[in-house]
Amino acid sequence: MSQPITITKEDIFHQFQYSCKIPEIIEQIVSRKVIISAAEKAGIQVETEELQKVADQIRLTNQLNSADDTWKWLEKHHLSLDDFEEIVYTNLISNKLLNYLFADQVEPYFFENQLNYMGAVMYEVILSDEDLAIELFYSIKEGEMSFYDVAHKYIQDVELRRKGGYLGAISRRKLKPEISAAVFTATPPQVLKPIYTSKGVHLILVEEIIQPELKNTLRLQIMSDLFSEWLKQQLEQVEVLRNFE
Secondary structure, eight states: OOOOOOOOHHHHHHHHHHTTOHHHHHHHHHHHHHHHHHHHHTTOOOOHHHHHHHHHHHHHHTTOOSHHHHHHHHHHTTOOHHHHHHHHHHHHHHHHHHHHHHGGGHHHHHHHHGGGGOEEEEEEEEESOHHHHHHHHHHHHTTSSOHHHHHHHHOOSHHHHHTTTEEEEEEGGGSOHHHHHHHTTOOSSEEOOOEEETTEEEEEEEEEEEOOOOOHHHHHHHHHHHHHHHHHHHHHTOOOOOOOO
8 A cells, every 4th residue: 555645735835936936936926926916006897797707617618517617627726615706706816917918009100110010921951061952942843853852762751751841820020030031922822942940041932921811819818918028028127026935
């Protein structure tokens, strides 16, 4: 029969220390306090119906389909019902603060920065040999080989090779500047001249340039980006007093 092991709160705290997670946890704690404080100063209120809706969303996300499922989940994470209600409140107040601060700033921000939200449908092959990359580029241009032929022959990754080097729709912000500059001046469908980066020599086929539209998904992304930047600035101004005794 195995010997039982007792785990205390001190053990958990020490484990956070040993795993070097304390700075991360402190940032999360300070962030929550900053958000709640800012919401209170702004006079943001929450309604019971709003709390219930967020609670239902959390249950749905965690597949808590019954009261029994919820209690087991709380027990697993060592949470009380009051703790769960605080989680719900923090989620709701964060979203309401985000909307309060930035809902009216989305459209002007988008129009000022819409180039950053462009995307491109791309195929890519990365080579280590510059001369080979140039040779393959001209072979494709002259119709001696297709981009798919090059991808199938020179891509090492099996899944990427099967897709012919297809990367999907890539946001401009996720591309290296030297690649972005070439991609977004292309006239699709176009194979770009070899581009040199620290990863190697890139052969890229630009299939399509995607113009950004301010739909709900992008609107939420912009608000989230603005909120993250705001929170970062707030954290830089906070003096954290630690009392671990």
